[in-house]
Amino acid sequence: MKIYGNLISPFVRMTMVTAREVGLGAKVEHIAEGVNPTEVNARLAGLTPIGKIPVLETDHGHGIYDSRVIMEYLCHVAGNSTLIPDDGVKRFRVLTLQALGQGLSDSAVAYRYEIAARPKGLQWTDWMRRTETRISAALDDLENNWMDTLADVSAGSIAVAVSLGYLDFRLGDLGWRNGRPKLAAWHEAFSKRDSMVKTALVPA
Ligand code: BEZ
Numbered sequence: 001m002k003i004y005g006n007l008i009s010p011f012v013r014m015t016m017v018t019a020r021e022v023g024l025g026a027k028v029e030h031i032a033e034g035v036n037p038t039e040v041n042a043r044l045a046g047l048t049p050i051g052k053i054p055v056l057e058t059d060h061g062h063g064i065y066d067s068r069v070i071m072e073y074l075c076h077v078a079g080n081s082t083l084i085p086d087d088g089v090k091r092f093r094v095l096t097l098q099a100l101g102q103g104l105s106d107s108a109v110a111y112r113y114e115i116a117a118r119p120k121g122l123q124w125t126d127w128m129r130r131t132e133t134r135i136s137a138a139l140d141d142l143e144n145n146w147m148d149t150l151a152d153v154s155a156g157s158i159a160v161a162v163s164l165g166y167l168d169f170r171l172g173d174l175g176w177r178n179g180r181p182k183l184a185a186w187h188e189a190f191s192k193r194d195s196m197v198k199t200a201l202v203p204a
Contacts, residue, residue, distance in 0.1 A: 001027065001028055001056055001058050002030075002031050003029070003031070003054050004044055004053065004054060004057070005031075005033055005053040006033065006035065006053075007032065007199060008201060009053065009054070009109070010105040010162045010163050011054055011102070012053065013166075013199050014101075015056070015067050015071060015074070016195075017158050017196060018083065018155065018158055019074050020194065020195035021083060021158065022080040024074055025198070028056075037113065047062075047063030047065075048063050048065050052066045053065075054066075054067055056073060071098075071155050072084060072155075082153070083153070083154050083155045084154070094152075096156070097154070097160065098156040098158075100156070100159075101160035101161075102163070104135065104138040105159070105162070105163040107131050107134045108166055108170065111131045111135070114127070135167075139176050140180070142180075143182055146160075147186065150190075157190065158195075161190040161191065161196060164187045165191065165201065
């Protein structure tokens with residue numbers, strides 16, 4: 001199977017980290033694919049007409065997206081029931097943590113696009129300030145309420161670790177570690193996992 005997308009995208013990296021964590025690293029081929037937000041990607045349109053990246057192409061040629069569904073698919077193929085536990089209470093804590101991590105990336109990527117891609121005269125300052133408060137609230141929530149769930153390697157902890165890595169890569173000036181010592185220590189330890197090291201982002 002193949003996963004298409006740019007590894008800088010936290011959504012792409014989450015799926016590649018998951019592939020390695022469930023033991024499918026050798027079976028999943030990563031195809032680096034740049035995407036222009038204002039253009040149709042003709043090579044991928046057949047797999048993902050809506051333009052969701054990453055997209056996974058199964059060995060039968062079907063497209064699977066978005067990143068959450070790809071992560072679940074990889075767990076299913078590998079027969080892994082630890083990254084997304086079956087047990088009800090744990091399952092919905094993990095899925096909510098995953099949504100929090102993905103929401104953090106949603107805000108971080110949108111903020112980055114606003115700074116780097118949107119023409120200067122069209123930037124919306126009030127929206128940017130609101131996005132900063134969203135990012136800050138997500139980080140505070142992780143520090144104060146999620147350290148117990150983050151202790152396990154799961155779809156949730158992968159989403160959070162990769163999102164924090166994206167903040168380091170693109171939005172270092174936000175200083176996300178300030179006032180969040182538990183989250184910073186957790187991220188430092190999680191980033192040493194082989195799945196994170198092998199997908200690490202290299203500054204150009
Ligand atoms: C980035 O360059 O920051 C980026 C690229 C693709 C998707 C998301 C973010």
